[in-house]
Amino acid sequence: MTDLSHIRNFSIIAHIDHGKSTLADRFIQHCGGLTQREMAEQILDNLDIERERGITIKAQSVTLYFDSKDGRRYQLNFIDTPGHVDFTYEVSRSLAACEGALLVVDAGQGVEAQSVATCYTAIEQGLEVLPVLNKMDLPQAEPERVKTEIEEIIGIDATDAVCASAKSGLGIEDILEEIVAKVPAPVGDRDAKLQALIIDSWFDNYLGVVSLVRVVAGRLKKGDKIIAKSLGKAHVVDSVGVFTPKRTETQSLAAGEVGFIVAGIKEILGAPVGDTLTLASTPEVEALAGFKRIKPQVYAGLFPVSSDDFEAFRDALSKLTLNDSSLQYEPENSDALGFGFRCGFLGMLHMEIIQERLEREYDLSLITTAPTVVYEVLMSNGDIVLVDSPSRLPPVASIEEMREPIVLANILVPHEHLGSVITLCVQKRGVQRDMQFVGKQVSLSYELPMNEVVLDFFDRLKSVSRGYASLDYQFLRFDKASLVRLDVMINGDRVDALALIVHRDHALGKGRALVEKMKELIPRQLYDVAIQAAIGGQIISRQTVKALRKNVTAKCYGGDITRKKKLLEKQKAGKKRMKQVGNVEVPQEAFLAVLKVDS
Amino acid sequence: MLAQPPLSLYVHIPWCVKKCPYCDFNSHEFGARSELPQTDYVAALCRDFDSDYALACEGSSGGRAIHSVFIGGGTPSLFEARAFDDLLQYIAKTQTPGWLHSQELEITLEANPGTLEAGRFAEFRAAGINRLSIGVQSFADAQLKKLGRIHDSTQARRAIESARSAGFDNFNLDLMHGLPEQTLAAAMADIEAALSFEPPHLSWYQLTIEPNTVFFSKPPPLPKESLLTSVQDAGHALLAANGFEQYEVSAYARDSQRQSRHNLNYWQFGDYLGIGAGAHGKLTLADGGLPRRTRKQRQPENYLRAAPAFTAQSSPIPEEDIALEYLLNTLRTRKGFTRDQFEARTGQPYSTIEGRVASLIDRGLLSDSRAAGAAGTTVTTTERGFRFLNTVLEEFV
Numbered sequence: 001m002t003d004l005s006h007i008r009n010f011s012i013i014a015h016i017d018h019g020k021s022t023l024a025d026r027f028i029q030h031c032g033g034l035t036q037r038e039m040a041e042q043i044l045d046n047l048d049i050e051r052e053r054g055i056t057i058k059a060q061s062v063t064l065y066f067d068s069k070d071g072r073r074y075q076l077n078f079i080d081t082p083g084h085v086d087f088t089y090e091v092s093r094s095l096a097a098c099e100g101a102l103l104v105v106d107a108g109q110g111v112e113a114q115s116v117a118t119c120y121t122a123i124e125q126g127l128e129v130l131p132v133l134n135k136m137d138l139p140q141a142e143p144e145r146v147k148t149e150i151e152e153i154i155g156i157d158a159t160d161a162v163c164a165s166a167k168s169g170l171g172i173e174d175i176l177e178e179i180v181a182k183v184p185a186p187v188g189d190r191d192a193k194l195q196a197l198i199i200d201s202w203f204d205n206y207l208g209v210v211s212l213v214r215v216v217a218g219r220l221k222k223g224d225k226i227i228a229k230s231l232g233k234a235h236v237v238d239s240v241g242v243f244t245p246k247r248t249e250t251q252s253l254a255a256g257e258v259g260f261i262v263a264g265i266k267e268i269l270g271a272p273v274g275d276t277l278t279l280a281s282t283p284e285v286e287a288l289a290g291f292k293r294i295k296p297q298v299y300a301g302l303f304p305v306s307s308d309d310f311e312a313f314r315d316a317l318s319k320l321t322l323n324d325s326s327l328q329y330e331p332e333n334s335d336a337l338g339f340g341f342r343c344g345f346l347g348m349l350h351m352e353i354i355q356e357r358l359e360r361e362y363d364l365s366l367i368t369t370a371p372t373v374v375y376e377v378l379m380s381n382g383d384i385v386l387v388d389s390p391s392r393l394p395p396v397a398s399i400e401e402m403r404e405p406i407v408l409a410n411i412l413v414p415h416e417h418l419g420s421v422i423t424l425c426v427q428k429r430g431v432q433r434d435m436q437f438v439g440k441q442v443s444l445s446y447e448l449p450m451n452e453v454v455l456d457f458f459d460r461l462k463s464v465s466r467g468y469a470s471l472d473y474q475f476l477r478f479d480k481a482s483l484v485r486l487d488v489m490i491n492g493d494r495v496d497a498l499a500l501i502v503h504r505d506h507a508l509g510k511g512r513a514l515v516e517k518m519k520e521l522i523p524r525q526l527y528d529v530a531i532q533a534a535i536g537g538q539i540i541s542r543q544t545v546k547a548l549r550k551n552v553t554a555k556c557y558g559g560d561i562t563r564k565k566k567l568l569e570k571q572k573a574g575k576k577r578m579k580q581v582g583n584v585e586v587p588q589e590a591f592l593a594v595l596k597v598d599s
Numbered sequence: 600m601l602a603q604p605p606l607s608l609y610v611h612i613p614w615c616v617k618k619c620p621y622c623d624f625n626s627h628e629f630g631a632r633s634e635l636p637q638t639d640y641v642a643a644l645c646r647d648f649d650s651d652y653a654l655a656c657e658g659s660s661g662g663r664a665i666h667s668v669f670i671g672g673g674t675p676s677l678f679e680a681r682a683f684d685d686l687l688q689y690i691a692k693t694q695t696p697g698w699l700h701s702q703e704l705e706i707t708l709e710a711n712p713g714t715l716e717a718g719r720f721a722e723f724r725a726a727g728i729n730r731l732s733i734g735v736q737s738f739a740d741a742q743l744k745k746l747g748r749i750h751d752s753t754q755a756r757r758a759i760e761s762a763r764s765a766g767f768d769n770f771n772l773d774l775m776h777g778l779p780e781q782t783l784a785a786a787m788a789d790i791e792a793a794l795s796f797e798p799p800h801l802s803w804y805q806l807t808i809e810p811n812t813v814f815f816s817k818p819p820p821l822p823k824e825s826l827l828t829s830v831q832d833a834g835h836a837l838l839a840a841n842g843f844e845q846y847e848v849s850a851y852a853r854d855s856q857r858q859s860r861h862n863l864n865y866w867q868f869g870d871y872l873g874i875g876a877g878a879h880g881k882l883t884l885a886d887g888g889l890p891r892r893t894r895k896q897r898q899p900e901n902y903l904r905a906a907p908a909f910t911a912q913s914s915p916i917p918e919e920d921i922a923l924e925y926l927l928n929t930l931r932t933r934k935g936f937t938r939d940q941f942e943a944r945t946g947q948p949y950s951t952i953e954g955r956v957a958s959l960i961d962r963g964l965l966s967d968s969r970a971a972g973a974a975g976t977t978v979t980t981t982e983r984g985f986r987f988l989n990t991v992l993e994e995f996v
Binding site for chain 2: 548553558559562564
């Protein structure tokens, strides 16, 4: 057990690609946490998808022992944070376990909105934020400009920012010394009753639920009987320890320390992120502030292409939720797509990740319907109904008023792209709240309807700013809005899975663009395929996919059989990714066509 | 248990003067200066035949009758008649006396105009070859040039006339449509020109761009799909008006006696020996097991080198592929297949495909007739099914 004064708990705040993982690897290397051989690249990003996308989804932590030049040995607990706009709550819980944070900024690119938002959270929570300029080895590094940006946008002193390069190893030791010198040591009464924060929980096939915790007061020992405050169910602690980064048992953790516990909890919902752990014998201990039940922001229907896969799909979802308490799902039945699940996600990235994992790790072929936010509907009888699916919108006659969620979006963008970003925000029905010029960048605040943001806003923002604009947003309130349901009909049949809720002013343009896009995406079939967009009973747009004229192989003799067979197999494989809607084969992408239209 | 179907023989001659840009068959250009290894190749074919024929007859009492021979390529007409005479004489030894010159035996040789000296026709005929398949492709010189053919229309006409005067009353003309920049009128003119020779048989097929060809990497400007469809419809009507019955997707004959027996055997999922470089064969053995496929080295040099030590090598067609292969062939024919035939040739119960057949009947792509009772139910491809045959077959993948 390390004395409180020799402990430093910290996080790294960094934009995607600004080098957080590489930096973490350097720390581990410097402190000798792993041998060279064990040093698989970027240890902290565990999932394949995390590694590929360069983002962290699950928080990880590592305990390192650093010999400072002051002659003492310090226990440094690095708590990794998820790095995306969808995971703000998880980020806030990781930060709550720390006394300090490194703000790592790419010395060439400057500050990005995501870091700003996280940084504000850190400052609000009283963390000591230490700026680090990374990628100093690159010729485009402009440390002075970036320091100004840090000072003007975030408002912290950047004079002493450490210049570093995680790639070359420059400044690594300086950063560690800075942490020791500037991050406050944790405080906490080790003799008080146990109070520990659950930073993250995940499911391990062998151990069950493993939780990463920060002990705030008291001690947590193997054999203790504990409860999570929000649930009250008692579990016996089977093992306690730290990640070095290998899992190492330590028998106990004391106030100020960060480590893992395993307590025979079978479900991840049994150890909610942000909840407080205490002993079963001291249920009166107060819960730590900031605990929230996570609510999905974006909903979409997910359906297996082949109905035979429904059970496998259900199993896969239940396995994924073992590790992801923010993923919610309930059965949904679509006339067009059959049985599937309506799934709730934290945001678009979360949705993409889940979808990819289902397809890759569970080998499922899925159709995802257009994502939608949750609308508030005031009924004529005064009831308020929450609607998370266009097909569940009550009949127009019974609706008094519809309300859509509004977010406050903070955007950072270089001057030269300001015009196009403003145009985009206006197009998406945004209302400007603030605009500030800071160094080379402009900080914009807009109130935007969330449904515009979740669809394709982020991609569009990136494309109009050549990748330079960054975005952070949070829910503000529900606002009354003039919304209509846009239906799509294929050969005269309304396809429930293609319905959308859109603003009345956009309905016509959206309908046209959508139908045109679908015409491109639906391959020619044996019959003409009519695609129509309609609002209520009124058709607003129509396109026809002309019938295929023929599809026959001219020559086939004895020697050709194998090749002809391969050709058919290829043709068939193409269809596997399509769904039969009535007589029409509709490819997966067509269900998400709305994400690909510009309007 | 699988009954043994009729047996045919395919002989592959893998050389051409020049490789055509659309051709994906196993053909190899030989330099103008070099001599074709005709004698060695015939010797190799004989050895190849011996081992495959022995395999085909394994467990059967006595030999198996060969119902047709097709000598294809490449350009078989590059070989001299005596090469085929030697080969056919050699094969005849395994067959009943009088086999080679019997009325029922169809022996086809593929001939390309431009490689044929008029004198050779009579010799081919004398060697026992009784059917010629002449690769005319088009009667328009400009088209022939684009297709990379070495002959012109005059040579094509001359070749047909010589064939007839040499006593070939049974011959086929190969004709393509959907050629680069071809108009409807030009396609019809080609058919008219072919009809003027009163051929007993026409193979009229659409140019298809196959992988591993020059056209695949440098696609020529092909007619639009709507034009292709019009050509198909008009050509079909023109041929029908002239008494030609389409008995397979691309095969037309005026008299059912002049349908290609050899090709019909493929399309009825019969057995065939495949000898020569790159040749494929299909054999049903007397043991009642799954039908087997044979294949040979593609490169002529490798084939020749391996010849002295040939042993028949074959692998069974995977059980799950048999129904598909059967349908891939039989549904190309107008006559389709009967339930009994399906079971006899695939060894599988009809129920394995019944549901899918029924749904294709519902979709108007197949039809069935029960005139001869349930067991004799005949399944045929409808007109619409012929247009979309790949869609039909895909159901059985």
